[in-house]
Amino acid sequence: MKKLLKIFTALVLGVTLLQAAAFEKTAKGGGTEIMISSDKPLTPGNNKLLITIKDTKYKDAKVSVKVFMPEMPGMPRMEAEADATAMGDGMYDADLNFSMSGTWQVWVYIAPTDGKKVRIKTSLNI
Template sequence: MKKVVLGVISLAAVTFAAGFSQMCNVGGMDLHLSSEKNLTLGANKFHINMMDGSKGMHDVKDMRIKFFMPEMPGMPYMETKDICKKTEKKYECDANFTMNGTWQYMMYVTDKDGKQHKYRNSINVGGSHMMDMNDDEGHMNH
């Protein structure tokens, strides 16, 4: 019985602690952008692994990331950016999201030879982004 309870608790921990993960390729370098927690309003910490197969982590001169949400009617342009810091096995950066929704990002990487690479993608902040199809009185909008 103890094994079953521990198994259920372990499965729940893995399921609800999924966090965020996105794979991409920047200038021929495999990159894994991740966060230990789901992306939320406020402060978020990102981990970036740049692996070169079995050779280990790519050594880059500079890595920067900018998250932004374009200006829309009634809403100003928003951005958060950081210079990524190299740790022993990865790079880390911080972002402070001021609202839920889809944020675009640009990652700028300068490799050890000085060549600059750019990667662009988007992320969702704040979980599910289902649109409310009802007006204030509960009627379906068309």
């Protein structure tokens, strides 16, 4: 019975840790909703973000991402930009470098083949 309890506890902890490893955030702007996610927790350095556009009218759009941390006393503004790669079904992949921990502003630009460009603003804590 004790062995069964240990196995059950290990499985519960394993599943809990696997779910805690991913990052996910929803943001809205310009009448459009997106989800920003990552396979691993965001850390300083290189990170891969997956951007999913919920609105079908933007499924074939060009997507770019800009992240920045405003300047603070004794520290310059930090910024990184990336053009996202289309993966199909409204999903886009972008590689970004967060140079340090802290709160980063995120602007996602969605440019459809025809129509008005949309900017969605949110923030992330690294």
